[in-house]
């Protein structure tokens with residue numbers, strides 16, 4: 027019992043020291059988050075390896091036109107975001123990012139996801155709902171936002187803190203790369219050969235809000251976003267929610283929030299068009 031108390035005490039010190047030094051702020055929304063218990067560069071490195079494993083284990087699309095749309099939309103939003111933060115002397119937000127945008131050939135999976143460091147994947151199953159590059163930009167903006175807001179890292183940190191707590195005193199956990207890799211895989215939900223990300227609703231709403239701005243600064247009309255989500259909801263047809271919907275806020279809440287965030291996004295959109 028006594029040992030347990032000492033270990034708990036050590037853990038609390040560890041966590042409180044960590045929290046003081048480890049809080050970062052989500053760009054634009056200003057929300058405070060815990061991301062620094064695990065070294066961010068290490069997460070990016072692990073993420074790059076995990077992404078490579080996924081990409082190597084699935085069949086990528088060979089539809090040149092669709093692949094080009096994914097890569098074009100992703101790169102366009104990436105460049106706009108880089109410019110946006112450079113203009114505000116905040117380029118450090120994107121430090122360690124190595125963007126990749128891939129299209130996985132899987133028509134039955136209606137989903138897309140992003141790993142830490144800007145590693146994005148779409149499934150061909152979401153493309154009929156996207157319809158065109160503008161629809162892709164809605165999803166791309168949302169996924170880029172997950173990466174920039176470091177939602178993966180935040181999840182990993184929460185999981186890490188919980189696991190350190192559970193193992194009481196395993197303060198050297200961070201030195202074990204297999205443990206970190208397992209936490210990353212859990213955080214991004216990588217199963218046998220299909221990767222899915224399920225973030226909390228708060229993360230989803232934040233990704234929607236930021237995604238709207240990111241697509242707008244890249245010159246994609248943000249007014250497409252609520253229209254896209256209408257299409258997504260119509261496709262689910264009141265049946266069991268599609269994978270993408272099941273991890274996201276309810277349709278009505280999402281559309282209402284998007285509309286509330288629209289005036290600001292439209293300002294960015296007009297600015298991107300030089301109006």
Ligand SMILES: [Zn+2]
Pocket residue numbers: 168172225230233274
């Ligand atoms: Zn999401």
